[in-house]
Amino acid sequence: MQPVPFHVAGRPATGAEPLSVHHPYDGREIGRTSYASPDQVEAAVAAAAAVADRAAALPAYVRAEALAHVSRRLAERAEEVARLITAESGKPIRWARVEVTRAISVFRWAAEEARRFSGDLQRLDTDPAGQGRIAVVRRVPRGPILGITPFNFPLNLVAHKVAPALAVGAPIVVKPAPKTPLSALLLGELLAEVTEPDGPGSGLPAGMFSVLPVPNDRAGELVADPRLPVVSFTGSGPVGAAIRRAAPDKHVTLELGGNAAAVICADWASDADLSWAAERIATFGNYQAGQSCIAVQRVLVHEWLYDGFLPRLVAAVAALRTGDPADEATDVGPLIDEDAARRVESWVDEAVAAGAAVEVGGRRAGTSFAPTVLTGVPPDSRVQTEEVFGPVLVVAPVPDEAAAFAAVNDSAYGLQAGVFTHNLQTAFAAHRALRVGGVIVGDVPSYRADQMPYGGVKGSGVGREGVRSAMEDYTEPRVMVLTGLDL
Structure with a gap:
């Protein structure tokens, strides 16, 4: 059984430490990959930081077409992906198919939102001091994102990190759950298909995404890295609370547990x-x-x-x-x-x-x-x-x-x-x-x-997912005031 590669700055890679994935129902091995080494993690983070400005400046159509490509390719491989989800997570096949359908929709929504995420105008002549002035308010990426995902939706919850990040032009480093990494690695394979296949300017910059299997006890190094100013985590409440304590100066979004x-x-x-x-x-x-x-x-x-x-x-x-x-x-x-x-x-x-x-x-x-x-x-x-x-x-x-x-x-x-x-x-x-x-x-x-704002209060987290809501969480407003205009 050949190990499935992960992706470092958009390129396939393997590590020296093996990671076997087992079926929850009967315990049999259903796939292999490997953990990223510290040097490979460093290469991924360094690439994300280096490409951040270029990623933010990508034309909307480039981002949208890359996202639409992933949506189409997931649709083409839907049954294969569903069976992979079932094998690594134990999810019944009928519900695995629903998860794939939702992920297809998430990337499609992100492609559409990438084209209309344009900011707004504000008239400032509402008071005499603002006569002849207008504000252009645009949202710009906060910087590279660390996305940490759980085992229970090994494809769609990765999609909810990746698709909004690419839609706004933010590099992202994904750490999937070690028990269910294979769906995320398949998604990385599809993203690699739009990673500048014909040279600079033909797709996503190579450093714009990485998918890295990393042991949970080494995730703290990624959380602490100042080159990843945004942390988006889905998982348990105690881990989410630890992330907030460990990264008080970062923009942290948490989708945690419930008691519905x-x-x-x-x-x-x-x-x-x-x-x-x-x-x-x-x-x-x-x-x-x-x-x-x-x-x-x-x-x-x-x-x-x-x-x-x-x-x-x-x-x-x-x-x-x-x-x-x-x-x-x-x-x-x-x-x-x-x-x-x-x-x-x-x-x-x-x-x-x-x-x-x-x-x-x-x-x-x-x-x-x-x-x-x-x-x-x-x-x-x-x-x-x-x-x-x-x-x-x-x-x-x-x-x-x-x-x-x-x-x-x-x-x-x-x-x-x-x-x-x-x-x-x-x-x-x-x-x-x-x-x-x-x-x-x-x-x-x-x-x-998947397009609606989704998240909770109290111990259920902070921030909201849903494509548009996550795009807003991953960005911050930047204002430009134009002066001396006849409005």
């Missing part, structure tokens, strides 16, 4: 309503084996509806098919490794020992954990207060919407929430009251459109 809640309001009362909500919550509490920061974890049901809703949810969860993620019929695959599955098991066992009831699931087999519904969970249990990042739903009745919204807010996290209601007043009340980054009305909190 779905609220079933009193007006969501018909059989069709309850069945829809049960199916959606069952699916999106478990679709990544719960390994999504907006997977449903807490379910708050109006007490009038609780007895009618809970059996529907239990039946919907029980109907989910678990097994080999390469099987077209599989709904729920394994967790990323056995340590993750054992942690979920220990948290569920802890809640049960404290009085919680297992309505369905609750069993571990190797790296897999059966989709689980818990009731009667004590409020201080970790499955209630922390991010489970596993296929576990905690269900509880609430007396009214105000109590439900208070329960949603009683969390260290604030990423997204779902509110099942037909009432417009209730929807706006939720949007006003809930301390989260996004409120999804009539559906689960797991909905995300």
